[in-house]
Amino acid sequence: MRNLIIALSVFLGSFLWAQEKAKSIFDIARSGTVSEVKELMKQNPDIINQTNENGFSPLILACYRGNVEVAEFLIDHVKNVNYKSKEGTALAGLSVKYNKKLVEDLLKKNADPNIADDTGSTPLFWAVKFGNKELIELLLKYKADKSIKDSMGMTPFEYALQTHKEEIINILKK
CATH class of the missing domain: 1.25.40.20 (Ankyrin repeat-containing domain)
Structure with missing residues (x-):
């Protein structure tokens, strides 16, 4: 009986260890x-x-x-x-943790830049909030909609005005 308990303990221990790994x-x-x-x-x-x-x-x-x-x-x-x-x-995630190549890869695979999260923010909102000019231009090239409003009723342009970053404001004015 003791040997059975030891064998069972070894088996269960190795099984649990394998599960953790x-x-x-x-x-x-x-x-x-x-x-x-x-x-x-x-x-x-x-x-x-x-x-x-x-x-x-x-x-x-x-x-x-x-x-x-x-x-x-x-x-x-x-x-x-x-x-x-x-x-x-995933495109929204990349708007926060920017990687140009991955953004381009997603957009080339028809990732939609106008899908909003639960706050109504699209990747363009996040790019504006983080002041990422390169990403803003890339998203706009792939038809990101500047007129979408988030749950606060604001557009990316209105957030750009709050940043006081002229380059970004001018990109979104066009």
Whole structure:
């Protein structure tokens, strides 16, 4: 009986240790590698389209966390680059944690720059609030709508006026 208890303890201990070591697709999206994503996809090809308990997709997490290689892979393989959590899309995440290449990749894959988060803010709002002139120009090139109003009833231009940044104000005046 004692040997059975010891064997069972060893088995359960190694099982729990293995469970702790196994990374989820969301862990990998944040800080893993493309090969880890591919390995999980062998077991479940649709795993990259799942969402976590907070409603975030692996693509949103990879973009926001700056995991460029994984984000690039996901941009090419997810079903919907426009998936929206309550915080917005992957493009919105990149409006906060800017990476020009990833923004361009998403926009070339038809990411919609006019999808608003739960506050009514589109990526253009965030680009204006963060004073990111390059991103503002890029979003406008891909038809970001300057006339959208957020939940406060304000447009990106009105936020630009609050920043007192003439370059940004002038871009949005056009």
